[in-house]
Amino acid sequence: MTLIKSRLALGLAALVGSATLIAMPLSAQAAPASSDPATWPCDPSEFCIYHDTQGGGAHYSLADGASNLAVLAGGLNDHVYSVKNISGDSWCLYKDAGYQNEIMVILDGQALDLSAPVRDQVSSVTEC
The missing domain is CATH 1.20.5 (Single alpha-helices involved in coiled-coils or other helix-helix interfaces)
Incomplete structure (x- = not known):
């Protein structure tokens, strides 16, 4: 047995x-190879912000600025961990709503993970 x-x-x-x-x-x-920015979801000719690194999580494809990320769904206010810019223009990240207190410029063609403290401070974004 x-x-x-x-x-x-x-x-x-x-x-x-x-x-x-x-x-x-x-x-x-x-x-999917999420570390490849080409695979990050983003509408053509727009600026994209992502809740997680490597273009992951909740995201927005923006043709116009977002003056207050706190009013948008997805929990991106003070939590933008990656960005992708295929808009044709530079975009600015701001610490406060209403495009106040610029903290970083994202050039056209850039796709990157943001580092602390920037990723924990973004409250509005627009072309600049």
């Missing part, structure tokens, strides 16, 4: 191990 249980346990372990080895490469291939 013990020999049968041992063989059954060994067979199940081998089966589970094989399934894990097969599943790992498939899931790795299916994951």
Whole structure:
């Protein structure tokens, strides 16, 4: 009886191990390369802000400025962790609503993760 249980346990372990080895490469291939800014969601000719790094999380594609991120859904006020600018113009990030207290300029063509403390302070954005 013990020999049968041992063989059954060994067979199940081998089966589970094989399934894990097969599943790992498939899931790795299916994951998008979010570190590539070209894959970050952003409408053509707009400026995009993202809640998370690497263009992840809630985001907005902006053709016009946003004077108060606190009134928009997505929790981006004081939580803009990445940006992508394909608008054709430079965009400014501001510490306060109403385009007050500029903290950074994002040039056309830039896509980057923001570092602290900037990422924790953005409350409005517009072309500049």
